[in-house]
Amino acid sequence: MGYSKEVYTAVRSRLSQRRQSVHNIAENRRRQLYSDIPELEVLDREQLEAGATAAKAMLMPGADTEAILNELNNRNVEIDAARKEIFLECGIPTDYLEIPFYCPSCRDTGYVDGVMCECMKKELKAEAYKRLNALSPLTLSGFEQFKLEYYSDQPDASKVVPRVKMLEIYNYCVKYANTFSLQSPSILMLGSAGLGKTHLSLSIAAKAIDKGYGVVYGSAQNLLRSVEVEHFSKDSDESNSLASLLECDLLIMDDLGTEFQTAFTSSAVYNIVNTRMLTGRPTIISTNLTFDLMKKAYSEKVVSRLAGSYSMLRFVGSDIRDILRRERQGT
Numbered sequence: 001m002g003y004s005k006e007v008y009t010a011v012r013s014r015l016s017q018r019r020q021s022v023h024n025i026a027e028n029r030r031r032q033l034y035s036d037i038p039e040l041e042v043l044d045r046e047q048l049e050a051g052a053t054a055a056k057a058m059l060m061p062g063a064d065t066e067a068i069l070n071e072l073n074n075r076n077v078e079i080d081a082a083r084k085e086i087f088l089e090c091g092i093p094t095d096y097l098e099i100p101f102y103c104p105s106c107r108d109t110g111y112v113d114g115v116m117c118e119c120m121k122k123e124l125k126a127e128a129y130k131r132l133n134a135l136s137p138l139t140l141s142g143f144e145q146f147k148l149e150y151y152s153d154q155p156d157a158s159k160v161v162p163r164v165k166m167l168e169i170y171n172y173c174v175k176y177a178n179t180f181s182l183q184s185p186s187i188l189m190l191g192s193a194g195l196g197k198t199h200l201s202l203s204i205a206a207k208a209i210d211k212g213y214g215v216v217y218g219s220a221q222n223l224l225r226s227v228e229v230e231h232f233s234k235d236s237d238e239s240n241s242l243a244s245l246l247e248c249d250l251l252i253m254d255d256l257g258t259e260f261q262t263a264f265t266s267s268a269v270y271n272i273v274n275t276r277m278l279t280g281r282p283t284i285i286s287t288n289l290t291f292d293l294m295k296k297a298y299s300e301k302v303v304s305r306l307a308g309s310y311s312m313l314r315f316v317g318s319d320i321r322d323i324l325r326r327e328r329q330g331t
């Protein structure tokens with residue numbers, strides 16, 4: 001997956017800060033140990049000097065290299081043993097002065113033998129998602145803040161009691177979030193604005209992120225705009241936003257249909273829905289549109305994919321934003 005220059009730059013600078021900080025930790029520990037146990041500094045200095053003396057001796061004409069190296073080796077073994085004894089006596093862990101790398105395989109450089117380390121791949125992915133998610137103006141909300149009492153307990157015209165129906169949907173979402181895995185089904189949340197679709201889908205996002213999944217969430221408008229901008233911008237040859245939307249563990253696209261619709265967005269929506277369906281990646285889409293309007297806005301193909309493979313949640317009730325507004329005004 002290709003990422004933008006900014007994503008690489010951010011990750012490289014994070015790795016470099018990490019290297020710096022772990023080196024500092026090791027250096028501070030060494031200094032502290034030297035001041036607490038001066039013999040350690042003496043031993044370290046002796047070891048350095050022994051090495052330097054041996055190197056010099058080997059340069060002398062007619063030097064017996066093997067004998068010199070043997071002697072050096074013996075001296076090093078003695079010093080290591082003396083040091084080990086001090087560590088043991090003082091109860092210091094044997095690896096205490098080693099650099100505590102976040103990732104020992106690449107020593108926080110991001111590369112092992114010129115090949116990108118898994119830790120760097122993970123960082124790049126997380127950084128790309130973070131940038132996409134920053135577009136969402138909503139902070140992550142939790143299930144605890146979801147209030148069923150905002151939904152009427154009286155049957156509506158079609159004899160559905162909104163509070164009962166919404167309890168069912170709420171329970172479904174809580175269970176979905178708690179048991180979320182890459183095998184989870186996709187969800188289509190239907191219903192008019194202000195019925196809590198965004199709240200519940202973001203609650204699922206928060207849980208999935210907690211579990212360590214790569215989640216991209218945002219309004220269809222923002223997500224599709226960043227795909228479009230990248231697609232038409234000259235400096236990026238690969239669209240990394242689109243790749244993130246196609247490849248993340250869980251994609252949550254909120255308010256489908258409110259974006260500015262063009263031939264580009266329509267085909268992007270199809271591509272996203274279709275690709276994620278074919279690769280079996282869970283997706284949550286919410287929309288105020290009816291199936292008929294979706295057919296008009298996108299295509300029959302998109303609607304048939306959604307109807308065929310998504311679990312459908314139909315939100316009911318009256319706009320809770322009005323209730324919230326009235327509550328705030330104290331009327």
Ligand SMILES: [Zn+2]
Binds near residue numbers: 106107110
């Ligand atoms: Zn690594």
